[in-house]
Amino acid sequence: MQSRKILIADDHFAIRSGIRSILMGEITDIEFGEATNATELFQKVRSEVWDALILDVNLPDKNGLEILKQIKSESISVPVLVFSMYSEEQIAVRALRAGAAGYLCKAAADQELGKAINLLLTGRKYITLSVAELLVSHFDETSEKAAHELLSDREYQTLTLIASGKSVSQIAAELSLGVPTVSTYRTRILEKMRLKNNAEITHYVIANGLT
Numbered sequence: 001m002q003s004r005k006i007l008i009a010d011d012h013f014a015i016r017s018g019i020r021s022i023l024m025g026e027i028t029d030i031e032f033g034e035a036t037n038a039t040e041l042f043q044k045v046r047s048e049v050w051d052a053l054i055l056d057v058n059l060p061d062k063n064g065l066e067i068l069k070q071i072k073s074e075s076i077s078v079p080v081l082v083f084s085m086y087s088e089e090q091i092a093v094r095a096l097r098a099g100a101a102g103y104l105c106k107a108a109a110d111q112e113l114g115k116a117i118n119l120l121l122t123g124r125k126y127i128t129l130s131v132a133e134l135l136v137s138h139f140d141e142t143s144e145k146a147a148h149e150l151l152s153d154r155e156y157q158t159l160t161l162i163a164s165g166k167s168v169s170q171i172a173a174e175l176s177l178g179v180p181t182v183s184t185y186r187t188r189i190l191e192k193m194r195l196k197n198n199a200e201i202t203h204y205v206i207a208n209g210l211t
Contacts, residue, residue, distance in 0.1 A: 026114030099123030
């Protein structure tokens with residue numbers, strides 16, 4: 001039987017090591033590749049065929065949602081499991097909408113990682129019951145959407161970074177954007193969510209468990 005090739009994209013050695021350890025105990029004939037940033041990731045997915053990609057949302061040089069969209073735009077054939085410290089409520093629907101085949105919170109890795117990857121290796125998606133409920137709610141036109149669901153992915157990123165206490169210039173540097181662009185995102189956030197200032201943004205994020 002041919003080895004299954006799994007690419008792990010995470011900038012933390014301990015996380016990559018933990019993933020390898022868990023999967024080696026659950027999947028036979030498995031071969032790993034590693035990437036610590038988006039540049040390394042794209043070098044590997046463009047030059048080799050992978051059976052699955054385990055992708056952290058926050059790589060140093062590019063956000064995971066942008067990576068998913070680029071993989072899709074380049075027609076790179078690899079099922080992606082987004083693997084993040086964020087809860088499902090925060091980003092799972094956005095990840096799936098961007099092209100992921102599954103979403104798993106790192107806190108559930110011991111119990112669910114093997115199951116998730118085995119599903120991806122058989123051409124299926126990994127979606128928990130809670131994520132399925134989020135998807136139904138998101139696409140139900142009759143349900144009232146939460147204010148943050150009106151935001152684009154970039155606006156949502158900006159929202160959470162503002163709530164973490166970062167300035168517009170710090171956010172611009174982190175997202176590799178111009179300060180005027182981030183200021184525009186902030187203005188759109190305030191308008192769409194009917195908020196007045198950064199303090200109200202922070203309160204909203206905390207109250208809705210988006211931290």
